[in-house]
Amino acid sequence: MNILVLGAGQLARMMSLSATHLDIKVLAYDVGSKTVINPVTFTTTSESLQQAIESADAITAEFEHIPLDILALCQQSGKFYPGAEAIATGGDRAKEKALLDKTKVPCAPFKIITDRSHFLEAIDELGMPLVVKTCQAGYDGKGQWRVKSEAEIDAIWDEMSAFLQAGTQAQPHSIVAEKMIPFDREVSIIGVRTKEGDCKIYPLTENQHTNGVLTLSLAGKEKASIQAQAEEAFSKLANELNYVGVLAIEFFDVEGQLLVNEIAPRVHNSGHWTQQGAHVSQFENHIRAVAGLPIGDTNLLRPTAMINVLGQAHIPPQVLAIPGVTSHWYGKSAKPGRKVGHINVSADSLHKLGEVLAELADILPEQHYPGVMDTAQQLVLN
Amino acid sequence: MNILVLGAGQLARMMSLSATHLDIKVLAYDVGSKTVINPVTFTTTSESLQQAIESADAITAEFEHIPLDILALCQQSGKFYPGAEAIATGGDRAKEKALLDKTKVPCAPFKIITDRSHFLEAIDELGMPLVVKTCQAGYDGKGQWRVKSEAEIDAIWDEMSAFLQAGTQAQPHSIVAEKMIPFDREVSIIGVRTKEGDCKIYPLTENQHTNGVLTLSLAGKEKASIQAQAEEAFSKLANELNYVGVLAIEFFDVEGQLLVNEIAPRVHNSGHWTQQGAHVSQFENHIRAVAGLPIGDTNLLRPTAMINVLGQAHIPPQVLAIPGVTSHWYGKSAKPGRKVGHINVSADSLHKLGEVLAELADILPEQHYPGVMDTAQQLVLN
Known part of the structure; x- marks a missing residue:
């Protein structure tokens, strides 16, 4: 095949x-x-x-x-598979918000902007600071603004306006304003759906971003109640899209309530931990689903963390000597900030995972691998 | 690299x-x-x-x-790596026996045969039935004879003699006779040794052969005492060879005493279970060792069985629906008896592994996948 x-x-x-x-x-x-x-x-x-x-x-x-x-x-x-509609929805925040509206899956209050009056209404209704994002294109924190004061409105509108005018009839541009809601953390759910509509869902992943780019994910520490919320969102969205393959949904966790941040109609960086932390990885399950094969077990094997390798040509070899560590390289040349690989770290308990991450943090410089020691300390203390 | x-x-x-x-x-x-x-x-x-x-x-x-x-x-x-000497030792039973002698690692009593008088002495000393094997070439049960009665001696000697005469000065041929010792089962140990001489050893694997070809392996059910015997043999042989990479040793288990059957200076079919049953597989550890990287964790993650796919172009897709099952295909066309892939099966306990194997045995015909139901039943009963 x-x-x-x-x-x-x-x-x-x-x-x-x-x-x-x-x-x-x-x-x-x-x-x-x-x-x-x-x-x-x-x-x-x-x-x-x-x-x-x-x-x-x-x-x-x-x-x-x-x-x-x-x-x-x-x-x-x-x-x-998953088909043009699902891909287009993942690539367009306006379509994404319409889908969330239709399925009644919670997200932050938002407003779609296509002219200046909408922008001013959004500031009025949703308040400042206001997050404003282009609906089309935009990736890893690009195409976003934060409106913090009235003084910034004109300058930001100029940039927004240039984006709106760059749209075409075939692919009109729009912008979404989202109410800035203080959230406790970012999490994501990765699941897979077959052509027959069967779903299997991995455990929720907690994600740490640095300068808008994912730097560390952690799976295996979530409570059933929050997992259930994420699974409900997954099922509603995947079923509405008649989705086939792996779908990723990023959420803000606001005092235990999950609000959708973004939908990615594909395998996702925050699911890379599944290569070691689950019996069947997101990659294999995606392939199985689109190939029409039965999908495989998504249960957690062991608590697992993933650390992105950004712009580094090598990792210190002694990293591989630590039990439970696996490297994954992408065969790319290293440029500053470029995702060139990731490191998965598994252990038999969250406490042991913390100990292993602490060992790793002694080897991996904080500057290039932020959050490893912080995560280690939190896991060891809990 | x-x-x-x-x-x-x-x-x-x-x-x-x-x-x-x-x-x-x-x-x-x-x-x-x-x-x-x-x-x-x-x-x-x-x-x-x-x-x-x-x-x-x-x-x-x-x-x-x-x-x-x-x-x-x-x-x-x-x-x-592991170097010409180690490879040649694995490819020549006479060199292998000399190594076992030198390191005092137990094996069945044997005698090297290069002329008819040795053959007759071997029958005399080691008794019949006698297992006789070519020392060079020979693979998966080929180049072997069993001498069961005096009446067979002449006919078998004719074949042996032809093999001996086919040797050259650069590569002389010899034959080994081994005392036939009734054994309870066949097991193997897979380990890895670095350039610096550090060893890591996987848990012992129990192997089932059908018509001289490995059909099923099982890891995760051995007692510490028998594991220790196998590890001692591994260390002695790997150190004597100044070995680098993965080395496999096959044993006969004779009432709890391990006798070396064969040494393979390479990754081995009976170690395929490590792809799912250990954090770092035999393949990755071999590559790490020969590349001079630190070797990784060889502990058992979960009890795991491996079932060879011999001569089958496909496996029933529903096999993949069973939790803990992974297929591995080699990209070969299917010919009768040819190893074209394997199936790994993992579960959280030996009992659960038995249950999963029983599910599998309902799908995989016994004729093509012998021993699956028997193994399942033994695991569920114990």
Whole structure:
């Protein structure tokens, strides 16, 4: 069986590695260079996108910002999962908010902005500081503003206005303003849904971001009540989208109530811990679902943390000597801030995981791996 | 980093998959076709063996029956692990027996045969039925005889004699006769040793063979006393060979005493369970050791069984729906009896593993997957 992935980064790569032992071959379409490649070896094939679509048994995507013509081409093939609609929803905050509205899944109060009057109304209704985000494009903290005072309104509107005017009839631009709600932490849920509508959901993950980029995830410490909230949101959204494959939902935790922050119609960085922390990883389960195979066990095997490797060409080798540690490299050259790999850390209990993270924090500089020692200390104390 | 593997079968393939997430590239030299290939994609490179040796940071092997000239070439490079001597020992029962003698690691009484008088002495000293095996070549039950009565001696000697005469000065042939000792079961130990001489050893594995081929392995049910015997043998043999990488030792268990049956200087089919049953698999630990990286945790995560897929093009998809099951395919076409993949099965206890194996046995025909139901029943009863 052959699967084509739109996008040729580390997510396609890890899907490919998972697919290999299922006897499934993965090729990836690199939207930038418009070439079909092997996402593990990076060798280019001579296939065109059209040929790759024809020879694939199933097509999926590793990111949501895919040109509409390519989405349409894949959708026409009748073998694209989770499908153009789900991908477009993940790539457009206006569609995402409409879906949340429709399914009554809680999120922060928001307002869609397409002209200046909406912007002023949003400030009025939702208050300042106000978070304002472009609905289309935008990634890892880009395309966002924080309006903190009236003095900033004009300057920010100029930038917003430029974005709105850059829209086209085929792909109109809009902006969403969200009420800034002080939250305790960010968490996410990763689940998988089959063509028949069966769902399996991994344990909730707590995520730490630094400068808008995920730096550390932790799975295995959540209470059943909060897990149940996340699972309910997952089921409502996945069923409404008639979703097939892995879907990730990011939440703000506001005193125990989960508000959706973002939906990602794909495998997700905050699910990388599943490679060691669950019997079947998010990558394998995504491949299984889009291939029409039964999906696998999503239960927690052991408490597991994931630490992103950002812009580092190497990790100190002694990291691998610590029990429960696994490295995952993406085969990319290291540029400042670039996600080039991640480290998974598993232990038999949260307390032991804290001890192992403390060992790691002694080796990994805080500057490049923020939050490891803090997380270790919290786990050891609890 | 680049590693070259001599041999391009499933063991090289699984080493390559493990190496990828360590940021190590693996190429394989196919001794049959004399080409350098990617053992996952099977694409051929334009490199000669000599070029591949030069561009490799380390060289290793996935099998022990490698032509002497190739072994010598690799040895000269100074980066061949575990090295020509260890590989040659694994490929020659006479060298293996000499090593066991030297290290005083117990094995069944034996006698090396190079002419008919030795054969007759062996029958006299060791008794009938007598197991007789070629010391060079021979694999999975081939090149073996059982002498059960005097009437068979002449016919078997004719075949033995033909083998002895096929030897050359560079590679003389010999035969070993082993006293047939009724054993309770076959077990194996897999361990890894670094360049600095540190060893880590996996839990003992119980192995079931059908028609001389491994069909099922089980890890996680052994007592400390028998594990200690196996670990002592491992340490003595690995240290004597100044071994680097994964070494496998097969034993007969004779009323709780382990007698070495065979040594394999490589990752081993009876260690495939480590992909799910241990935090760091035998494949990753072998790569780590030959690459000079710290070796990883070999403790049992959960009791795990491995079932070989022999000559089957597919497994029933519902197998993947059973919690704790993982399939591993080798990308080979299915021919009768050919090892084309394996299934790992993990559970939180031996009892639960028995229940899962019973579920599997209902799906997998006994004819193609012998021993699954028997093993299930034993585990559930105990």
